[in-house]
Amino acid sequence: MVTKEAQQMYQARAREALAKAHLTITEAESAAIEIADMGLGEFERTGLAIILYVNTERCCAKELIMLPRQTCPEHRHPAVDGADGKEETFRCRYGTVYLYVEGEAASPIQAVVPAGSEAYYTVFHEIVLHPGEQYTLMPNTLHWFQAGADGAIVSEFSTKSRDESDVFTDIRIKRLPEVAE
Numbered sequence: 001m002v003t004k005e006a007q008q009m010y011q012a013r014a015r016e017a018l019a020k021a022h023l024t025i026t027e028a029e030s031a032a033i034e035i036a037d038m039g040l041g042e043f044e045r046t047g048l049a050i051i052l053y054v055n056t057e058r059c060c061a062k063e064l065i066m067l068p069r070q071t072c073p074e075h076r077h078p079a080v081d082g083a084d085g086k087e088e089t090f091r092c093r094y095g096t097v098y099l100y101v102e103g104e105a106a107s108p109i110q111a112v113v114p115a116g117s118e119a120y121y122t123v124f125h126e127i128v129l130h131p132g133e134q135y136t137l138m139p140n141t142l143h144w145f146q147a148g149a150d151g152a153i154v155s156e157f158s159t160k161s162r163d164e165s166d167v168f169t170d171i172r173i174k175r176l177p178e179v180a181e
Contacts, residue, residue: 002037003180010035014049014065021094021153023063025051033065038073039174045114048072052161060086060161064154066095066147071114074100074121074144074169080162085139088158092129096148099127101141111146120170129154142169 002010011033018025034050037043049065064072077086090099098111103125110128113121123142127135137143145154166175 001039001041001180002035002043006043007035007179010043010049013067014051017065017067017094017151017153018063023093023153025063029053035179036175038168040172042114044070046071046073046117055161057160060156060158062156062158062161063093064090064152064156066097066152066154068147068149068151069112070151071111071146072144073114073117073173074123074142075166075173075175076140076142077162078140078165078167080165084159086158086161087137087139088156089134089136090129090145091134091155091157092131093153093155094131095150095152097129097145097152097154098148099129099135099143099145101125101127101137101143117170120168122169 014033015030029051035043036050037047040046044067048070051063053061079085090097100111100123102123105124106126109124109126121144129135163175168175
């Protein structure tokens, strides 16, 4: 859970990162930046800021704004009510992103698995994305990612997003944010 004060601070940091990357958003988008702390209360280490542009039955577009070395924990997008899970393309817009999927593990990996959460990270095939590079994940693909030392901004283009249905390896994760006054 994140406090209202912390939420506002992290939203401001996300706006600063977007400005540094020369990405413009509207006032309404700025006010609606989601601070997803994954319910762990350690946003600077595990979580991300999200701007949702569109999410229809057919497509979704978001910006994922990450602090330096911040991690989005391991998860997958399963089928929901007979519909395929989310297919998503990550396009790096700023910084470096270390993306991990199933496959031959890199040794060593360039990301740093959050201390105390090592048991919840199981895939280590490494894909490194720099600005302008992208990678597409098929539905139900187990994955996690981490920003590099300068943070990162990723544009996500996907089929319908059902974040509340994401399955995280770490059962402590609560995907939908809770904000305390």
